[in-house]
Amino acid sequence: MDASIRKTFNKNFTEEKYGDLILSLNADLKKPIEFRVAETPVFLTDDFRDRLIEAGDNIIQAILKPDFKSLTERAIPDQWRVANENDHPHFIALDFGVCKDTDGNIVPKLIELQGFPSLYGFQVHLGENYRETYNIPGNQTIYFDGLNKSSYLDLLKRTILGPYQSHEVVLMDVDAPDQKTAVDFYLTQNYLGVPVLSLNELIQEGDRLYYFAGNEKKCIRRIYNRLIFDEIAGDTDIFSKVVDIRKPLDVEWITHPNWFYRISKFTMPYLKGPYIPETRFLHQVTEIPANLDKFVLKPLFSFAGQGVIIDVNEADIRNIKDPENWILQEKVNYEPVLQAPDGGVKVEIRLLYLWPDRDAQPTLAINLARLSRGKMIGVRYNKNFDWVGGTVAFMHK
Template sequence: MVPSLRKAFNGQFSKEKYQQFLNCLQQDLKEEIAFRVAETPVFFPQDFKEKLIKAGDDILKTLLAPNFKELTDRAIPTKWKVANETKHPHFIALDFAVCKDEQGEIVPKLIELQGFPSLFGFQSFLADCYQNSFDFPKDLSIYFSGLNKESYIELLKRTIIGPNKPEEVVLMDVDAHHQKTFVDFFITQKLIGIPIVALEDLKQEGKKLYYISGGQKTYIKRIYNRLIFDEIDTDPKIFDKVVDIRQDLDVEWITHPEWFYRISKFTMPFLQGKFIPQTWFLNELPSIPTDLENYVLKPLFSFAGQGVIIDVKEADIKAITDPENWILQQKVKYEPIVQAPDGGVKCEVRILYLWPEEDVKPTLAINLTRLSRGKMIGVRYNQDFDWVGGTVSFFG
C-alpha cells in the first residue's frame, strides 16, 4: 500500500526478527498466544485512512438514528434478552475488506459489524512490539481522532471504568482464563487495572453481584462484558450453575449484551453508502439474482463465520425455511495488496470505536487488521500459511 515502506520492511525481515517480535508479545505470559500473529504490520497512506473514516461515518448515520432500536428489536433472541439495556453501545467494530474499485483505487468494503468489544488492549501492545522489533518510521500511527497511546488508554479507562474504582469493574467472560483472547484480557488488566472474573465466579446477594479475591468480597458496579451468548448456548442448564446475568441486577453493562445482536449482520440491509455492499433480508429479496456467483449467503444468528455459504446456488436459497433469518450479500473481492516475499496477501481492517457513557457520540480510536491467503478471513481458513493472521495497520 505504501510501496517504499513495504520494500524496506521486507528487505529487513528475517525469521530471527520475527521470533524477537513474538518474544516481545509473549513477555509475562504463561502460555502461548492462542491465535496466529502475522509477520508484518500493514502500511496505509493517509487517503485510505480518510476512506475508512468516511465509511465509518456513513454507517454511524444508521447506528445513531433515533429509530435504530426499533429497527433492530427482532435481532435479539428472546432467550438472550437481558435487563437494563444501555442507551447506546460502548464499543463499535466495523470490518472492511481491502478491495479495488472500478477505477483501480484501493477502497474499503464493509463485511460485518459488531456492537461488542474487540482486542482493545492487545492492539496497542501489538503495535509497540512491531515498532520495537522492526525498523520503520516512528511517526506512523495506528490511532485515529488525534489519539496517541496515552490519550487512547485514558479514553479506554473512561469508557470501561468511568467514575468507579478499578476493582469495582470486572472483565467478565465464561471460563475467562482459558479463552483464546485471554492475552487481550491480561493486557487490559495491566493497562487499566481491572480484575478478570469468570462468569462462574460471579456471586449474587439480592440484586448485587460480587466476587471473592484473596478472601475479600468486592461488590461489582460495572461489567466489562466479553461474554458472547453463543458460547454458552449449547448448555441449556447454564444458569442453574451460575448467576443468571439476564435478570434485573444493580450493575452497569459495558457494553450491554443486546448490542451484540443489534449491531451485527442484522444491520447490514439497513445501511447505505459507497463502501457498503448491497444486502437484503432473504425474505425481502425482490428476485433471485441471475449472477449468484457474486453473492454470499449468511445466517443472521451464527458466530465466527459458521453456516456461511460462499458458492451460492439457487437451490440453497429455496431450501431455506426461515428466510427472515438469512441475508444475501453482494460478494466482496479482496485485493491481495500486502506483498509477502512469495506473493500477495489479502487484508481486512477492523476500525474500533469507544463510546464512554457520558459522551454524545462514539470516538474512532484504533484498528485491528487481519491477513489471509485462505478462502475466508479467519484462523481456521489459514492454518497452513505464513504471513497471515492478526496484525495492525499503521497510517502515514
C-alpha cells in the same frame, strides 16, 4: 497500501526478527498468545486511511439515528435478551475488506460490524512490539483522532471504568482464562487494574453481584462484558448453575449484551453507500438473482464466519427454513494488496470505536488488521500459511 514503506520493510525482514517479535510479545504474559500473529503490520496510504475514516463515519451516522433501536429490535433473540439495556453501545467494531473498485482504486468494503469489544488492550501491545522489533518510523501511528498511547488508554479507562474504582469493575467471560483472546483480558487488567472473572465466579445476593478477591467479597458495579451467548448456547440449563445475567440486576454493562445483536449482520440491510455491499434480508428477496455467484448467504445469529455459504445456488436459498434470519449479501472480493516476499496477501481492517458515557458519539480510536491467503479471513481458513494472521495497521500521523 503504502508501497514505499512496504518495500523497505520487506527488504529488511528476516525470520530471526519475526522470531524476536513473537518472543517479545509473549514476554511476561501469563500464557503464550494462542492465535497466529502475522509477520508484518499493514502500512496504509493517506488516501486509503481517509476512505476508511469516511466509510466508518457514514456507518456511525446510521447508528446514531433516533430510530436505530426500533429498527433493530428483532435482532435480539428472546432467549438472550438481557434486562436494563442502556441507550448506546460502548464499543463498535467495523470490519472492512481491502478491495478494488471498477475504476481501479483501492477501497474499503464493509464485511461485518459488531457492538461488542475487540482486542482493545492487545492491539496496543502488538503495535508497540512491531515498532520496536522492526524499527517502524516515528511518524507512523496505529491510533486515530490524534490519540497516542497515553491518551488512548485514558479514553479506554473512561469507557470501561467510568466513575468507578478498578475493583468495582470486572472483565467477564464464560471461561475467561481458557479463551483464545485471554491475552487481551490480562493486558487490559495490566492497563486498567480490573479483575478478570469467569461467569461461574459471579455471586448473586438479591439483585447485587459480588466476587471474591482472596478472602474479601467485593461488590460489582460494572461488568466489562466479553461473553458471547453463542458460546454457551449448547448448555441449555447453564443458568441453573450460574447467575442468570439476563435478569434485572443492579449492575451496569460495558457494553450491554443486547448491542451485540443490534449492531451486527442484522444492521447491514439498513446501510447504504459506496463502501457498503448490497445486502437484503432473505425473506425480502422476491426474485432470486440470476448472478448468485456474486453473492454470499449468511445466517444472522452466528459468529466467526460459521454457517456462511460462499458458493450459493438456488437450492441453498430454497432450503432455508427461516429466511428472516438470513441475509443475502453482495460478495466482497478482496484484493491481495499486501506484498509478501512470495506474492500478494488479502487484508481486512477493523476500525475500533470507544464510546464513554456522556460522550455525544463514539471516537474512532485504534485498529486491528488480519491477513489471509485462504478463501475467507480467519484461522480455520489459513492453516499452514505464513504472512497471515492478526496484525495492526500503521498510518501517517
